[in-house]
Amino acid sequence: NAGVTQTPKFRILKIGQSMTLQCAQDMNHNYMYWYRQDPGMGLKLIYYSVGAGITDKGEVPNGYNVSRSTTEDFPLRLELAAPSQTSVYFCASTLGSYGTEAFFGQGTRLTVV
Protein backbone atom coordinates (compact mmCIF):
# COMPACT_ATOMS: atom_id res chain seq x y z
CA ASN A 1 0.00 0.00 0.00
CA ALA A 2 1.86 3.08 -1.28
CA GLY A 3 -0.37 5.76 0.33
CA VAL A 4 0.36 9.20 -1.16
CA THR A 5 3.13 9.38 -3.73
CA GLN A 6 4.70 12.62 -4.91
CA THR A 7 7.12 13.11 -7.76
CA PRO A 8 9.69 14.50 -8.18
CA LYS A 9 11.39 14.67 -4.78
CA PHE A 10 13.70 17.50 -5.79
CA ARG A 11 13.68 20.01 -8.64
CA ILE A 12 15.52 23.15 -9.62
CA LEU A 13 13.70 25.50 -11.97
CA LYS A 14 14.80 28.65 -13.66
CA ILE A 15 12.69 31.78 -13.34
CA GLY A 16 9.90 31.72 -15.88
CA GLN A 17 9.92 27.96 -16.42
CA SER A 18 6.87 25.80 -15.79
CA MET A 19 6.45 22.39 -14.23
CA THR A 20 3.90 19.98 -12.84
CA LEU A 21 4.20 18.35 -9.45
CA GLN A 22 2.57 14.96 -9.47
CA CYS A 23 0.52 13.48 -6.62
CA ALA A 24 -1.24 10.15 -6.56
CA GLN A 25 -3.01 8.26 -3.78
CA ASP A 26 -4.21 4.68 -3.75
CA MET A 27 -6.49 4.82 -0.69
CA ASN A 28 -9.63 5.87 -2.59
CA HIS A 29 -9.71 9.14 -0.65
CA ASN A 30 -12.12 11.79 -1.84
CA TYR A 31 -10.28 14.82 -0.51
CA MET A 32 -6.85 15.91 -1.69
CA TYR A 33 -4.77 18.96 -0.80
CA TRP A 34 -1.65 20.80 -1.84
CA TYR A 35 0.37 22.67 0.80
CA ARG A 36 3.60 24.59 0.70
CA GLN A 37 5.95 24.88 3.63
CA ASP A 38 8.56 27.60 3.79
CA PRO A 39 11.57 27.18 6.11
CA GLY A 40 10.56 27.31 9.78
CA MET A 41 6.92 27.81 8.91
CA GLY A 42 3.74 25.80 9.00
CA LEU A 43 1.87 24.50 6.00
CA LYS A 44 -0.12 26.90 3.86
CA LEU A 45 -2.97 25.53 1.76
CA ILE A 46 -2.64 26.20 -1.97
CA TYR A 47 -5.56 24.27 -3.48
CA TYR A 48 -7.80 21.43 -2.46
CA SER A 49 -10.28 19.07 -4.08
CA VAL A 50 -13.33 17.35 -2.63
CA GLY A 51 -13.64 14.88 -5.48
CA ALA A 52 -12.94 14.30 -9.15
CA GLY A 53 -13.78 17.38 -11.19
CA ILE A 54 -14.05 19.70 -8.16
CA THR A 55 -11.26 21.99 -6.98
CA ASP A 56 -11.11 25.12 -4.86
CA LYS A 57 -8.57 27.73 -3.81
CA GLY A 58 -6.83 27.73 -0.47
CA GLU A 59 -4.88 30.53 1.24
CA VAL A 60 -2.11 31.00 -1.35
CA PRO A 61 -3.33 29.96 -4.83
CA ASN A 62 -1.66 32.66 -6.93
CA GLY A 63 0.83 31.29 -9.42
CA TYR A 64 -0.55 27.75 -9.27
CA ASN A 65 -3.21 25.66 -10.99
CA VAL A 66 -4.66 22.24 -10.29
CA SER A 67 -6.90 19.68 -11.91
CA ARG A 68 -8.61 16.55 -10.61
CA SER A 69 -9.70 14.33 -13.45
CA THR A 70 -9.56 11.11 -11.40
CA THR A 71 -9.95 10.22 -7.72
CA GLU A 72 -6.33 9.08 -7.58
CA ASP A 73 -4.44 12.01 -9.12
CA PHE A 74 -4.13 15.66 -8.16
CA PRO A 75 -1.33 17.41 -10.08
CA LEU A 76 -0.15 20.92 -9.21
CA ARG A 77 0.96 23.15 -12.07
CA LEU A 78 3.39 26.03 -11.66
CA GLU A 79 3.34 28.51 -14.52
CA LEU A 80 6.12 31.10 -14.88
CA ALA A 81 8.08 30.04 -11.81
CA ALA A 82 9.28 32.81 -9.47
CA PRO A 83 11.86 32.74 -6.61
CA SER A 84 8.96 33.22 -4.16
CA GLN A 85 7.79 29.74 -5.10
CA THR A 86 10.93 28.16 -3.66
CA SER A 87 9.48 25.90 -0.99
CA VAL A 88 8.69 22.33 0.01
CA TYR A 89 5.39 21.16 -1.43
CA PHE A 90 3.29 18.50 0.28
CA CYS A 91 0.33 16.70 -1.14
CA ALA A 92 -2.15 15.14 1.30
CA SER A 93 -5.38 13.20 1.20
CA THR A 94 -8.24 12.43 3.58
CA LEU A 95 -11.12 10.00 3.33
CA GLY A 96 -13.78 12.46 4.43
CA SER A 97 -14.42 16.15 4.81
CA TYR A 98 -13.61 16.38 8.51
CA GLY A 99 -12.44 14.36 11.45
CA THR A 100 -10.32 12.07 9.33
CA GLU A 101 -6.56 11.80 9.44
CA ALA A 102 -4.61 13.41 6.62
CA PHE A 103 -1.97 11.27 4.92
CA PHE A 104 0.94 13.17 3.43
CA GLY A 105 3.31 12.47 0.60
CA GLN A 106 7.04 12.78 1.22
CA GLY A 107 7.22 16.24 -0.29
CA THR A 108 8.82 17.93 -3.28
CA ARG A 109 11.67 20.34 -2.58
CA LEU A 110 11.54 23.02 -5.27
CA THR A 111 14.16 25.72 -5.82
CA VAL A 112 13.59 28.52 -8.33
CA VAL A 113 16.77 30.32 -9.40
Added chain:
Amino acid sequence: GQNIDQPTEMTATEGAIVQINCTYQTSGFNGLFWYQQHAGEAPTFLSYNVLDGLEEKGRFSSFLSRSKGYSYLLLKELQMKDSASYLCAVDDYKLSFGAGTTVTVRA
Protein backbone atom coordinates in the same frame (compact mmCIF):
# COMPACT_ATOMS: atom_id res chain seq x y z
CA GLY B 1 -10.02 33.98 8.22
CA GLN B 2 -7.87 31.65 10.23
CA ASN B 3 -5.54 32.68 13.04
CA ILE B 4 -3.68 29.85 14.73
CA ASP B 5 -0.90 30.61 17.22
CA GLN B 6 1.76 28.36 18.73
CA PRO B 7 5.09 29.12 20.40
CA THR B 8 8.00 28.96 18.00
CA GLU B 9 10.42 26.88 20.03
CA MET B 10 10.64 24.90 23.25
CA THR B 11 13.55 23.06 24.84
CA ALA B 12 13.31 20.36 27.47
CA THR B 13 15.41 17.64 29.05
CA GLU B 14 15.09 13.95 28.34
CA GLY B 15 12.54 12.39 30.71
CA ALA B 16 10.76 15.70 31.36
CA ILE B 17 7.28 16.89 30.38
CA VAL B 18 6.56 19.61 27.85
CA GLN B 19 3.24 21.30 27.08
CA ILE B 20 2.72 22.94 23.69
CA ASN B 21 -0.13 25.43 23.57
CA CYS B 22 -2.22 26.33 20.56
CA THR B 23 -4.81 29.10 20.39
CA TYR B 24 -7.07 29.60 17.43
CA GLN B 25 -9.60 32.03 16.02
CA THR B 26 -11.18 30.54 12.93
CA SER B 27 -14.29 31.06 10.87
CA GLY B 28 -15.31 27.43 11.29
CA PHE B 29 -14.35 24.59 13.59
CA ASN B 30 -15.01 20.86 13.55
CA GLY B 31 -12.06 19.70 15.60
CA LEU B 32 -8.34 20.09 16.15
CA PHE B 33 -5.47 17.91 15.00
CA TRP B 34 -1.91 17.61 16.23
CA TYR B 35 0.78 16.42 13.83
CA GLN B 36 4.45 15.63 14.38
CA GLN B 37 7.02 16.53 11.75
CA HIS B 38 10.66 15.47 11.93
CA ALA B 39 13.12 17.61 10.00
CA GLY B 40 13.00 16.87 6.29
CA GLU B 41 10.01 14.57 6.60
CA ALA B 42 6.26 14.73 6.08
CA PRO B 43 3.88 15.43 8.99
CA THR B 44 2.39 12.40 10.71
CA PHE B 45 -0.84 12.24 12.70
CA LEU B 46 -0.71 12.34 16.50
CA SER B 47 -4.19 13.15 17.77
CA TYR B 48 -7.61 14.59 17.04
CA ASN B 49 -9.93 16.34 19.51
CA VAL B 50 -13.51 17.18 18.70
CA LEU B 51 -15.01 17.39 22.21
CA ASP B 52 -13.75 19.39 25.18
CA GLY B 53 -11.41 17.51 27.44
CA LEU B 54 -8.29 15.44 27.52
CA GLU B 55 -7.46 12.59 25.13
CA GLU B 56 -4.60 10.36 26.24
CA LYS B 57 -2.57 8.17 23.92
CA GLY B 58 0.49 6.67 25.55
CA ARG B 59 3.07 9.35 26.33
CA PHE B 60 1.12 11.96 24.38
CA SER B 61 -2.08 13.68 25.51
CA SER B 62 -4.09 16.42 23.84
CA PHE B 63 -6.59 18.80 25.40
CA LEU B 64 -9.27 20.96 23.84
CA SER B 65 -11.45 23.82 25.08
CA ARG B 66 -13.78 24.89 22.29
CA SER B 67 -15.19 27.83 24.25
CA LYS B 68 -11.71 29.25 24.83
CA GLY B 69 -10.31 28.44 21.39
CA TYR B 70 -7.45 26.63 23.08
CA SER B 71 -5.67 23.31 22.85
CA TYR B 72 -2.48 21.83 24.17
CA LEU B 73 -0.32 18.82 23.43
CA LEU B 74 1.40 17.23 26.41
CA LEU B 75 4.49 15.14 25.83
CA LYS B 76 5.53 13.07 28.82
CA GLU B 77 8.73 11.11 29.52
CA LEU B 78 10.49 12.93 26.73
CA GLN B 79 12.84 10.94 24.54
CA MET B 80 15.48 12.17 22.12
CA LYS B 81 13.36 10.95 19.21
CA ASP B 82 10.63 13.42 20.26
CA SER B 83 12.79 16.28 18.94
CA ALA B 84 10.59 17.50 16.10
CA SER B 85 8.16 20.19 15.05
CA TYR B 86 4.61 19.88 16.38
CA LEU B 87 1.83 21.39 14.30
CA CYS B 88 -1.67 22.12 15.45
CA ALA B 89 -4.27 22.21 12.71
CA VAL B 90 -7.89 23.35 12.78
CA ASP B 91 -10.32 21.09 10.98
CA ASP B 92 -12.76 23.30 9.08
CA TYR B 93 -13.65 20.91 6.22
CA LYS B 94 -10.03 21.51 5.23
CA LEU B 95 -6.96 21.68 7.43
CA SER B 96 -5.44 25.02 8.43
CA PHE B 97 -2.09 24.72 10.18
CA GLY B 98 -0.28 26.80 12.74
CA ALA B 99 3.38 27.64 12.14
CA GLY B 100 4.53 24.76 14.33
CA THR B 101 6.51 24.49 17.55
CA THR B 102 10.03 23.10 17.33
CA VAL B 103 10.78 20.97 20.38
CA THR B 104 14.40 20.18 21.17
CA VAL B 105 15.08 17.42 23.69
CA ARG B 106 18.45 17.63 25.43
CA ALA B 107 20.23 14.78 27.17
